[in-house]
Amino acid sequence: MIKGSHNTMTYLSPDNKIMNLFKWIYKCQIKSIVEQFGDGCRCFDLRLKWKNNKWIFAHGSYKSSRHTWEEILNKLNGLAVLNRTKIYIRFILEISKYNKESEDEFIKLCKGVKDRYTPYLVFFEGRRKYDWKELYDFGFHPLVEQFVGSMKSWYGKIWPWLYSFFNKKRDLEKASSYNDDVICLFDFV
Numbered sequence: 001m002i003k004g005s006h007n008t009m010t011y012l013s014p015d016n017k018i019m020n021l022f023k024w025i026y027k028c029q030i031k032s033i034v035e036q037f038g039d040g041c042r043c044f045d046l047r048l049k050w051k052n053n054k055w056i057f058a059h060g061s062y063k064s065s066r067h068t069w070e071e072i073l074n075k076l077n078g079l080a081v082l083n084r085t086k087i088y089i090r091f092i093l094e095i096s097k098y099n100k101e102s103e104d105e106f107i108k109l110c111k112g113v114k115d116r117y118t119p120y121l122v123f124f125e126g127r128r129k130y131d132w133k134e135l136y137d138f139g140f141h142p143l144v145e146q147f148v149g150s151m152k153s154w155y156g157k158i159w160p161w162l163y164s165f166f167n168k169k170r171d172l173e174k175a176s177s178y179n180d181d182v183i184c185l186f187d188f189v
Contacts, residue, residue, distance in 0.1 A: 001179070001184045002042050002142075002180070002181070002182065002184065003039075003040045003186070004043025004044065004045060005029055005044055005045060005187075005189045006187050007028035007045055007059045007187070008029060008036065009033075009057035010027045010028045010029050010062060010064075012057060013064060013066060014026075015056070015065055019063075024159055026059050027062075028188065034075070037076075042087055043087070043088040043090065044076060045185055046090065047129070048069060050101065051063065058094040073117060073121065076121060077117045080118065081120055086122055087121055088123075090185075091109075091124075091126050092127055093127065094129050095130055106135055106136070110123070111136065114138060124142060125138070126138055142181060142182070143181070143182045144183045145175065145183070145184045146185045148186065149161075149162070149163025149164060172186070
């Protein structure tokens with residue numbers, strides 16, 4: 001199993017402070033990217049939204065511009081090179097309906113990152129969120145299993161931390177029986 005974090009960047013503070021009142025809904029991680037790596041994550045689920053002609057991290061109504069995608073990919077690339085390990089990056093366009101400009105910019109971004117980083121960073125998916133249509137084919141199509149509340153239970157859709165609290169140990173045990181090439185994503189790694 002390749003351990004990964006679902007909605008990796010939700011540990012960041014939201015741009016809109018009112019969103020702090022709803023973090024129990026959107027927050028899927030509390031540890032920084034370096035801490036997630038230290039806890040064995042080798043796959044990172046990066047959700048990007050095109051807003052005001054720049055990329056920000058997003059998950060539904062949650063948005064954070066605390067770090068740029070370049071800062072995060074540079075950090076992950078450095079960790080991968082230093083540790084001589086592959087890191088898998090799942091790129092998702094956070095979008096709730098068709099938007100040509102966002103999709104065109106996302107495709108440009110995907111094309112730009114594919115060859116920009118060392119072979120240690122492996123990109124996959126290139127999908128838009130609302131219907132999971134692939135907008136860009138990175139040429140790598142791993143099997144992905146998601147042990148995340150929003151996909152496993154009714155209460156996990158509302159309280160991802162609650163699903164993780166009750167099921168994390170069981171889910172990790174189940175995932176440990178998977179082949180070495182299966183990516184398993186978790187909330188609250």
